[in-house]
Amino acid sequence: MKKGVFYLLILVLSCKKEVVDQEVLYFPETNAVDKYFGKKISDPYRLMENEKDSLVIGWYKNQNTISNNILNTISSHNSLFDELNSKNQNDTYLIKKVKVTNNDRYFYLKKTGKDTNYKLYYKKGFKGKEDLLFDPKTFNKEDDSYLINYIQPNWEGSKIVISLTNEGKEISEIIILDTQSKKIDPEIIKNCWPSALGGVRWLSDNSGFFYEHIPVIDRTAEKYLLNVETVLYELGKDPKKLNVYFSRKNNPEISFKQEDFPEVIIKNQHDEYIFSNVSGASPFYDYYYTSIGSLKEKKPVWKTLFKKEDLIKRFFVDGDTMIYLSAKGASNFKICKTSLKNPNIDNPKILIEEDSLATITDITLTKQGLFFVKTRNGVEAKLYHLKEGKIKNISIPKPSGYINVLSKNANYNDLWIEIEGWASKRERYRYDYATNSFEKEPLNNFQENTSLENIVIKEEEITSHDGEKVPLSIIYSKGIELNGKNRVLMTGYGAYGTTFKPRLSNYIEQWIKQKGIYVIAHVRGGGEKGNLWHKGGYKETKSNSWKDFIACTEYLISEKYTSSKYISAWGASAGGILIGRAITERPDLFNVAMIRAGMMNPLRSETAPNGKNNIKEFGTVKKINEFKALLEMDSYHNIKNGVKYPALLLTAGMNDPRVTTWIPGKFAARLQKATASEKPVLFLVDFEGGHGLSTTKSKKNEEVANFLSFALWQTGHPEYQLKK
Numbered sequence: 001m002k003k004g005v006f007y008l009l010i011l012v013l014s015c016k017k018e019v020v021d022q023e024v025l026y027f028p029e030t031n032a033v034d035k036y037f038g039k040k041i042s043d044p045y046r047l048m049e050n051e052k053d054s055l056v057i058g059w060y061k062n063q064n065t066i067s068n069n070i071l072n073t074i075s076s077h078n079s080l081f082d083e084l085n086s087k088n089q090n091d092t093y094l095i096k097k098v099k100v101t102n103n104d105r106y107f108y109l110k111k112t113g114k115d116t117n118y119k120l121y122y123k124k125g126f127k128g129k130e131d132l133l134f135d136p137k138t139f140n141k142e143d144d145s146y147l148i149n150y151i152q153p154n155w156e157g158s159k160i161v162i163s164l165t166n167e168g169k170e171i172s173e174i175i176i177l178d179t180q181s182k183k184i185d186p187e188i189i190k191n192c193w194p195s196a197l198g199g200v201r202w203l204s205d206n207s208g209f210f211y212e213h214i215p216v217i218d219r220t221a222e223k224y225l226l227n228v229e230t231v232l233y234e235l236g237k238d239p240k241k242l243n244v245y246f247s248r249k250n251n252p253e254i255s256f257k258q259e260d261f262p263e264v265i266i267k268n269q270h271d272e273y274i275f276s277n278v279s280g281a282s283p284f285y286d287y288y289y290t291s292i293g294s295l296k297e298k299k300p301v302w303k304t305l306f307k308k309e310d311l312i313k314r315f316f317v318d319g320d321t322m323i324y325l326s327a328k329g330a331s332n333f334k335i336c337k338t339s340l341k342n343p344n345i346d347n348p349k350i351l352i353e354e355d356s357l358a359t360i361t362d363i364t365l366t367k368q369g370l371f372f373v374k375t376r377n378g379v380e381a382k383l384y385h386l387k388e389g390k391i392k393n394i395s396i397p398k399p400s401g402y403i404n405v406l407s408k409n410a411n412y413n414d415l416w417i418e419i420e421g422w423a424s425k426r427e428r429y430r431y432d433y434a435t436n437s438f439e440k441e442p443l444n445n446f447q448e449n450t451s452l453e454n455i456v457i458k459e460e461e462i463t464s465h466d467g468e469k470v471p472l473s474i475i476y477s478k479g480i481e482l483n484g485k486n487r488v489l490m491t492g493y494g495a496y497g498t499t500f501k502p503r504l505s506n507y508i509e510q511w512i513k514q515k516g517i518y519v520i521a522h523v524r525g526g527g528e529k530g531n532l533w534h535k536g537g538y539k540e541t542k543s544n545s546w547k548d549f550i551a552c553t554e555y556l557i558s559e560k561y562t563s564s565k566y567i568s569a570w571g572a573s574a575g576g577i578l579i580g581r582a583i584t585e586r587p588d589l590f591n592v593a594m595i596r597a598g599m600m601n602p603l604r605s606e607t608a609p610n611g612k613n614n615i616k617e618f619g620t621v622k623k624i625n626e627f628k629a630l631l632e633m634d635s636y637h638n639i640k641n642g643v644k645y646p647a648l649l650l651t652a653g654m655n656d657p658r659v660t661t662w663i664p665g666k667f668a669a670r671l672q673k674a675t676a677s678e679k680p681v682l683f684l685v686d687f688e689g690g691h692g693l694s695t696t697k698s699k700k701n702e703e704v705a706n707f708l709s710f711a712l713w714q715t716g717h718p719e720y721q722l723k724k
Helices: 003-016 054-072 077-086 292-296 506-513 531-535 543-558 575-585 602-607 612-618 624-633 662-674 697-714
Strands: 032-036 039-043 093-100 105-112 119-124 131-134 147-153 159-165 172-178 189-192 208-213 229-234 244-246 261-265 273-279 286-291 303-306 312-318 321-326 334-339 349-352 359-366 369-376 380-387 390-394 402-407 415-421 424-432 437-440 455-463 469-477 488-491 517-521 567-572 592-596 647-653 681-686
Touching (some): 054 662, 054 697, 273 292, 286 292, 506 517, 517 543, 543 575, 543 624, 602 612, 602 624, 612 624, 647 662, 662 681, 681 697
Antiparallel strands (some): 105 119, 286 303, 369 380, 424 437, 469 517
């Protein structure tokens, strides 16, 4: 910590008459050295990887106290937090995770403006009377912090699985609720993660379901998240007596790694087949199938349906036919058809050819044929219908950057779409075939934000370092002068082939309200421009991700949207690689960086909880080329002493199952010691939080208030300065 920052800490803490020793702020260095393929790599903060060490915990707590005190001393920070908490307190409500059964029973999670968490509701038909089924606060009388992070009704809606978690853990407990009596079955299933691993798949007769069981859920244990098993649970049975159906141990004939996640799938109640896969941190999996009758057998014979090399992302079943989305020989994806009796993946019938200008991003089947979505650059979506060999463009209610198509299955006509954009919240519509139009299903009731009515949304393509065109979304209020003095909040992701979909967030709303410019760089590693876009920022090509981000930043400066003095970069999780390497490669371009639960030390990630699974995306140190790529993408190892780095705010959660605390912790410790900029390097550790996904409204709002206040403070906003 530099001298100027030290005086700042004294100022902040002086009201409590606390004395801070400058050296106490630093985490002690050690002399850990690793050797990879003849190259020695120094790791001075290796001690931090032992999160049971009292020194590590003490440093986390110290950093937390210092960071919270500084953030709470920023004027307008607390008022911003209060505004976010009080927002939409009247008749407004939000609904998510809508599930519709074949007999038109609607199940969904709903939160009113006054609720802290979502509750489970039910309707018999969309226009039916709403009924509250379950409030998670009633689950544990001694702990009312539980949240619902997943629901799955059975085929007829007579029972519903509810997944409950607390303290940001995500890994959860499953309960089963009878929807008629509202009584909860006495059996509670533990060690589950249905919100991330496959979910729950009910048997066709509703007598039980498949789910993934995690043998070890202690995130500090060596075998955490390893050897996951697919279990068949039969209603009323003792859940402790596991009926393991598909696993590495049970199925030696199938190539499993200990970090792989097995899954068994029942697509439709009346299907003649069941499916299984071996999945993980990859968009493509190995799939197998067998007849539905094999459920009665102790050990079914799984036949290979397709391999991950076939690049099949999604498939649907219609009798003995499989219709699927494939990137094989078609980076922007094509839609294919083959028989399930005699699959021919190498030479299928092609229903929809690849479009060179847009990516097929979603498909679904109904009794009326195939519906699919094409999206250009991840931000301009259109809906199409294929029936009897003819393709028709379906007009949607309003232009949308994102379309999600939903149906029951190929036996029903029902079709829904959900649309969303940078300046509009998600809306749901039901398709009327007779009028070729959509009827709105207003599940959500929210107040429209009038401050976003007069905004400009520009979708640009920026030339990157190697000539590749990178999509760039720029959002700001009309009338802003492009004079190089506007505050910019810039983000991106670029991993797992995930598209950064247009959606309205509190970050956009609040930043635009402060007359700032919000920017999304759709860098390589994501899926915005198809499968090759992902492969262009993957393992050995990962450097393209942050080089794309840097090129987009330089464009904003050259076009006088802003200047480096006013740029704040922020990201989360795997997006930590993007932001971390952008600021370590070009610290001169950014004034502020903010990263939530970021992947800052990928060279060591495979030793961390959930790390082996990420080898599929980032690589392993056991292969020389992948080791070199991991070292290059490692922000922690690319810090240099004496460089003027941006101001930094990092966060972590002690219950995070995805990115363990020491990964951002080591980066924070090293940058505090190395930076010459005299700008603050803050590290917030939530001892009762996780990755930021399964969390309360209040915690989400606190995160927004912390990040935005920090960025506005450091970029000189007069209403966000330290209180004197």
